[in-house]
Amino acid sequence: MKRIRADRWTGQLLAARPLIIGGHSSCRASASLLSAPTRSISSSATSEAEPYDDGTDHTRFPPLERLPNATTLPSPLPERALRSAKLAALHARLSLSQKVPLQTLARTLVDGSADANRQFNNTNLAFVGQTIINYHVTEWLMCRYPRLPMDILYAALAAFAADDALFQVAKSWGIESAAAPGGEVDPGLLQFSLHKPSTTLTQFGYQRTEMEYIEKYKWRRGINSRVMFDDDFGQMVSATPGSKESEEQKMWSEVEAGLFEKERKEMVERSDTEYGTVETRALASKAHAHFTRAVVGAVYAHCGREAGKAFIKSHILSRTLDVSKLFAFKTPTRELALLCAREDFEPPVARLLSETGRLSRTPVFVVGIFSGKDKLGEGVGPNLDHARWKAAMNALKSWYLYSPGDNVRVPSDMLVEGAKPWEPTYIDLGEVISR
């Protein structure tokens, strides 16, 4: 059940890239592959520079007044990246190598919703970055916690590499965003549009044909099918990104239903003015996350695999997550009994270890769960059942959270030249009761 999907690696990066012809001279040589495409407007140096092509025939319908060239573009010209103080500061703040040109860094800041042209937005870089981030986080989680159930593994991966976490990463880099995208914007600002969400595909996964029924009738969506069909975080791929009501939105609509009309109105108005709406916040978070992925993609593309891995390790994997807080058990005692049966342990028995104030208002019971003579776990609760459940949960957590240590070797360590021979790592079956 647990596996890394080899077909989700960055094969598409190795595949043929569209050939870019002409006009590289203004950019540095290292920039030529990824950020070299020049807008037609910039190459035509004459005074008759044509504005950004929006489908109008400018010879028949000449513009009424001449706008500065840059303002007609959807995103700033790559050349301007060299003169942006913000961008240079960001480059230095992230300690990026000189191999990553400023033009590429500027490109990572242009979201697909700001500029639909794939040669100038960060979609491709974000796609590569996402693949690499998810791969490194998954392999690290799998080697570090080899017994995690698949559900928890998905949640842990999302805690490191989903939009929310990468939004926080981008924020911690001090990224500011432009009020609205456009050619006149400083290239050091993150540019995304709040009015038209990006429609570019930036994730793996298949769109399920039965998705409607899963949502409507709560059809069973087993873990196997989640591994096979859904995206990297085990979430269903929706038809149109942005159209699906997010969980936060659902929660808000429920909260709002309980409020009085006037209060609700005030609340909505305030949230719309001060902090943006739920939708705009989601769009901003997504754009920031895409930027983070694109930076990783840029580091990978320009500096290579090892540099990309080091970047992920220092900026994403170094963040803290208490994995034990991801678990919620429904029938812990049953699961523990099945686990003991699976592993040929003696069946678990709960014993009262100590208690105080049984007849008082606040009794405390300490219950231990034993398998033969071994104590598997211990729990404290205000009644015997509760203490027993807590003990079973603690026992299960100590099983699931087994770790061979902090500095585990991961498969990608073997890609370095002269690496020590690989010792097979222990990976468990995963969950005791699957769905």
Next chain:
Amino acid sequence: MTVVALKQVTTGRNGVGAFILQCKKMDFHYCDWAGSSKGMNGFIKSILPKFAAAHPQIEFTVSPRPSKHPVIIGHYINGREKAICVRNLEPLQILKKVELLRDASGEKLRRVTKPVQSINESVRGVWSPYHGNGIQV
């Protein structure tokens, strides 16, 4: 399906892994005419170019503010800013203030009563009255 996953987000710890300097931008305001800007003008001429070259991760802007005292404003990653008025200060005194702004985290100044703050779990664990042999009175 007895194990259900809850949603969590990782928390960043600056300096574990990568270190990001919290000061992201500094504004220098001076006046050409006023005497209180004398030291600031000297600082901008002689010291600031070297300081800026040594700190590429900070964005520097220098702008005149006629008939006002000279001010240095630091902008931080958490969105706050910190302003210091440097009227009548010598260039080297101003350098001290600039270093103060560079090293600040941008947080509000708070009295720190405990020497160590950590989000890590206690190694020793929490004391429990229900364990151990107890004390005979």
